[in-house]
Amino acid sequence: MIPIIPDMLPEDHPLERLPMTPRYITIHDTGNPAPGANAAMHGRYIRSQAAIEREVMWHFTVDDREIRQHLPLDRNGWHAGDGWYGTGNRQSIAIEICENADGNRAAAEANAAALVAYLIQTVPTLLPFPECVVQHNRWSGKDCPRVLRGRPGGWEAFLSSVAANLNDGRRPIPVRDPAGRLLLTGWLEDGTTVVPLRALAEALGLVVEWDAAAAEARLRWPGGA
CATH class of the missing domain: 3.40.80.10 (Peptidoglycan recognition protein-like)
Incomplete structure (x- = not known):
């Protein structure tokens, strides 16, 4: 989900x-x-x-x-x-x-x-x-x-x-910040909580960009390089 x-x-x-x-x-x-x-x-x-x-x-x-x-x-x-x-x-x-x-x-x-x-x-x-x-x-x-x-x-x-x-x-698993606010919802697989990387990064205020030349995702803070 x-x-x-x-x-x-x-x-x-x-x-x-x-x-x-x-x-x-x-x-x-x-x-x-x-x-x-x-x-x-x-x-x-x-x-x-x-x-x-x-x-x-x-x-x-x-x-x-x-x-x-x-x-x-x-x-x-x-x-x-x-x-x-x-x-x-x-x-x-x-x-x-x-x-x-x-x-x-x-x-x-x-x-x-x-x-x-x-x-x-x-x-x-x-x-x-x-x-x-x-x-x-x-x-x-x-x-x-x-x-x-x-x-x-x-x-x-x-x-x-x-x-x-x-x-x-x-099994859906809520993921919360230290203050108890819901950040996103992941799921349980074989005892491990799995969350979408983009959703987690954006919930933390990061910008997710795709570097086509390197074929990899990169994270940065808004306004940062």
Whole structure:
């Protein structure tokens, strides 16, 4: 699975974030096919006045290159459209899958399926799979996730992808800095924690460059030689 990038809402965000014991994972599509409407853009949007006025926030945004986390898993989001006491809003982890036209939608769905599998493996309060993985449509009747719902067999294929990730034999391992902040997520292989080199370097603030002449990767500090 690609690393999870912490992109948390600020502590002074005006929408309430109530304590939550997650039982479900709710899958959404962003509904925004505009070029550039990727995970980073939605991370900025969720902080905006427009999102605050709409009273929306969710836990993860996924595109073809990144997974960004906006809320801790023990706090609820407002995403399901089922009200203040609704099970979707109060007991489910929300994942938004990007639809940006300049992205690779198949890769975004694959990343989302890997994230769902990781959550199933690491959040003990979730219901058993596949009962725990639901569409936004379940809570409010909205046609969402619209891309998966609009494709024949799309939802079933997504659940199959989640199942394949659950059966790949990898155990996800969070990697944290000394302050306890999540840097990235690796996996366990034969008792060794394995992480992607580029993801680890970038999490530490390094720039990764490829030297084609030497056929090797090189690391440097930003602004350094």
